[in-house]
Amino acid sequence: MLKVVQRVINNSKIVEPSVKLDIVKDDSNDNKVLECAKEGKVDYIITNDGHLLKLKEFEGIKIVTPTEFLRILKVN
DSSP, X not given: OHHHHHHHHHTOOOOOOSSOOOOOSSOTTHHHXXXXXXXXXXXXXXXXXXXXXXXXXXXXXXXXXXXXXHHHHHHO
């Protein structure tokens, strides 16, 4: 497990969003996740948050559960 955590840390980037978003109306704190994902130019948001998962995608960023993401990794 520590190897996985270390790999995540090594491949992470801290970003400061330059744009404020108001996409998720039901839980405005979720907008911070979208802001960071956009700023970081990520391919995926991996979450179990229902509000984010409802979006399915945001500006080309796929929003998936951890289980879905593991399935995607196995295919590739």
